[in-house]
Structures are given as structure tokens and as C-alpha cells.
Amino acid sequence: MELRNLKTLVEVARQGGFSQAARVLFSTQSTVSKAVKQLEDELGEALFTRLSGGARLTEAGELVYARAVTMLAEAEHIHSELTELKGLLTGKLRLGLPIFGSAKLFAPLFTIFRSRYPGVEIELLEQGSAHLEAAILAGEVELAVSLLPVSDSFEWQAVHDAPLMALLWADHPLRNRRNIQLAELASSSFILFEHGFILNERIEEACRKRGFIPHASARSSQMDFIVALAAAGLGVPLVPQVMIEERRLSPLKAVCVNEPDLRWKAALIWRKEAKLSPAARAWLALTREKFPI
Numbered sequence: 001m002e003l004r005n006l007k008t009l010v011e012v013a014r015q016g017g018f019s020q021a022a023r024v025l026f027s028t029q030s031t032v033s034k035a036v037k038q039l040e041d042e043l044g045e046a047l048f049t050r051l052s053g054g055a056r057l058t059e060a061g062e063l064v065y066a067r068a069v070t071m072l073a074e075a076e077h078i079h080s081e082l083t084e085l086k087g088l089l090t091g092k093l094r095l096g097l098p099i100f101g102s103a104k105l106f107a108p109l110f111t112i113f114r115s116r117y118p119g120v121e122i123e124l125l126e127q128g129s130a131h132l133e134a135a136i137l138a139g140e141v142e143l144a145v146s147l148l149p150v151s152d153s154f155e156w157q158a159v160h161d162a163p164l165m166a167l168l169w170a171d172h173p174l175r176n177r178r179n180i181q182l183a184e185l186a187s188s189s190f191i192l193f194e195h196g197f198i199l200n201e202r203i204e205e206a207c208r209k210r211g212f213i214p215h216a217s218a219r220s221s222q223m224d225f226i227v228a229l230a231a232a233g234l235g236v237p238l239v240p241q242v243m244i245e246e247r248r249l250s251p252l253k254a255v256c257v258n259e260p261d262l263r264w265k266a267a268l269i270w271r272k273e274a275k276l277s278p279a280a281r282a283w284l285a286l287t288r289e290k291f292p293i
Contacts (some may be wrong), residue, residue, distance in 0.1 A: 001039070002038075003014060003044060003075055004035065005035045005038055005039050005076060006039070006068040006071060006072060006268065007025075007068075007072055008021065008025065008027075008032055008035040008036060009035070009036055009039055009047060009065065009068055010065060010068050010069055010072065011024055011025055011058050011059075011062065011190075012055055012103070013048075013061070013065050014031060014035060014254040015054075016054040016055065016056075016084065016107075017031050017054030017055050018033050018046060018053075018054075018055060019052065020054065030192065031105055033057075035284060036048065038065070043060070043064065045058070045060040045061075045064075046058050046061075047061035047064055047065075047267035048061055048208070049100060049184070053115050062202055065089045065132065066138065067177065069139050069140050070136050070138075070139045072139075073094075073139035073140070073142075075095070076091065076092055076277065077277055078090070078278035079091055079092075079276075080252055080278055080279060081278075087178035088102075090119035090120060091119075091120060091121070091277055091278065091279050092277075092279060093113075093118065093120050093121070093122045093123065093142075093143075093277075093279040093280060093282075093283055094123045094124055094125075094141045094142050094143075094144050094280075095122065095123070095124055095134075095141060095142070095280075095283065096124075096126075096127065096135050096136065096138070096140075096143065096144030096145065097124060097125070097126050097143065097144070097145055097272060098124055098126070098128065098132065098145050098146075098197075099127070099128065099221055100223060100239070100240065100243050100277050101160075101240055101242050101264075101266065102126070102145070102243050103244060104243070104245060104290075105159065105266070108179075108290075109286055109287065109290060110122065110153040112286060112290075113282070113283065113286055116282070116286075117282060118278070120279045120282075121175045123141075124212065125140065125141050125144075127195060127196065128193070128194065128195075128196035128197040128198065128221070129144075129145070129146040129196075129198040129199070130196045130197065130198050130201075131196050132145065132146060133143035133146055133150070133151075133154070133198075133269070134152045136154070136269065136270060136271050137271060138155060141282050142203070142270060142274070142276055142278060143268050143269070143270050143276075143282040143283060143284070144268070144269055144270075145159065145266055145268055145269070146198060146224060146228050146265070146266075146267060147199060147264065147265055147266060147267070148265040148266075148267050150267070150269055152270065152272065153198075153272055154270065154271065154272055155269065155270055155271075155272050155273075155274075156267040156268065156269045156270075157268045157287065157288060158265070158266075158267050158291070159263075159266045159267055159268055159271075159287060159291045160242060160264070160266040160291060161263060161265050162241040162242055162256045162263065162264045163241055163257060163264070163265070164203075164238040164239065164240060164241070164256075164259075164262055164264060165238070165239055165240070165241050165244060165254040165255065165256055165257065165258075165259070165265055166185065166236050166237075166238055166254070166255045166257050167226075167227065167230045167237050167244070167249065167252045167253070167254055168230075168236060168252060168253050168254075169209070169230060169231055169232070169233045169251070170225075170231075170251045170252075171233075172233075172236075172253075174251055174255060175253040175255065177255055177256075178255070179255065179256045179258040180254065180255050180256070180258065181257075181258060182206055182210055182257055182259050182261065182262060183211075183212070183256065185214075185236055186207075186210070186211075186212040188235065188236045189216070189234065189236070190203070190214040190215060190216050190217065190235050190236055190237070190238070191216070191217060191218045191219070191220070191226055191229050191233035191235040191236065191237040191279060192214070192218075192219050192220040192232060192235060193220070193221060193239075194219050195219070196217065196218065197221075197262070199238075199240075200261060202207070203238055206259060206261060208263070209227045210272060213244045215236035216235075216258050217229075218234055218235060218236050223239075223243060223247075226239070226261040227247075227249065227252065230252055231251060233251050236256075240264035240266075241254075241256075241264070242264070261264055268283075268284060268287055
């Protein structure tokens, strides 16, 4: 069973189709199909259900996918540890970043990291924090950004702590305030993030503590669309302060939600007791240097 075929299977599953995986792997669709077919012949099982618009893992494929992710991660660890023995930092940094906030916080760090460790390949997975936590436990990435608190399955290092800001439209009755309490928004509709974002859970939990359930008028994973919906008066989004810095919000007004238990506390997390690669340890050291919380 060849690792390159397993890598191809994993990418087809992640991308949801053969042609999509071929683009990511800089390969051809026929080469990708051939690699998956070799695995299926070797295992005697169909691993994908071919669909008109892509492909979906079969029950056998789900099992093989989970094992393949683990095997590929272990192979990467072997390469990293061998290069460490030689006194070189090469290998791969497998990092999960949230869709929101990453550009502001981490883009400058990639330039520094690349200048210090030019031999390290950076592989990014961009998803909501709930998906990133699952990706760590599955071995798809070594490090990821999530929101505190996290479960006992993870170790963590704080990165950023900021309040949430309510984006209020032109004639919202609270828009002239500097700070508001969450309970004051109880009668408002909310614009929440897509499912898979842990920030949704934090907002909903904080609302329940204050005796109300937030009504979601819309959900989105696109910040520009969220801003447009809020400007149209469809609802109130609560967004981390870092996401609106240097962003043009007019006619919206950003008002701080002054609640100690509802803040955007971002942290780098990794699987508890995991042996991190040299590249992952170097990234942790860099973030500790730049974000000394």
C-alpha cells in the first residue's frame, strides 16, 4: 500500500471529488482516479461512491480514510525526526486556521517563519474551530487555532484575547452607546456564523445564561456578506474586534459587548501528550514570542 495513493485518497475525500483533488495535487484527474483504483483493487472494496458532481466515501472508504490520515501523519513525523537528527529544520508545518481573524493575526508571522525556516513546507487547513478540533484529533493537522476553553483532549497556548463587537445599523437604538450588555440585545435578531464555528456556541450559551435564546435571522461564513446583512438591518452580528480593525463599516457602528464571559479568547491547540514535530514546535515558539499573553 503506497503512501502516495493514500495521500490521493485523503485529498479526494477532503475536496469532494476527483477533479477537485487533481487541482490541489497539481496532477491530472486520470492519475488521481488511477491511484484510487489501485487502492480499491488492493483492498477489494469500493472506497468512493461516484456522483455526478463529485465523490463520497463509502463505509469502507471512511475506515480507510481515518487510517490513511494517521499513517500520513506518522510518516511526516518520521521525516521530521530524521531531519532533526541532522540538525536541520525541514519537513512540514500542518496548521489549522479559522476563516475569521487569521489574516490580521497570523499573516505577518508566516513571513517571519519563512525567513527563519525556508526549508519548511506550510500546509494550511482553513475551517471553523469545531472542524479544526476534529482535524487535530484525526491527525490531519498538528496545531490549530480554537477558542478557549477547550476540552481536556488538548493542550493550548494563548494567542489573543479581545471583546466581541456588536455591529449595529444606522437607526438601531443602541448604536450611540460605547458599551452594551448582551441582555440588551435579547429582542434583536442575530446574524450568526455558519455551523462548525465554536463562537456560535459561546454566543448561544451566554444568551441562555441571561435568560433568552438568540433568534438567528441569517448565518454566513463570509465577513463581507455579514456586514452587508447587518447594514440592511437584518440582524446584529457579534464579531471579534480583530476582525473589524481597519475595515470600513459605515453605515454600521461597532459597539463593545462588555461581558467578561463572552470574549474571543483564541489559542493554539494540539492533541494532549502528542509529540510535536520540530516545525510545529518552532511555530509555537514564534507565536509565544509575538503574542506574549
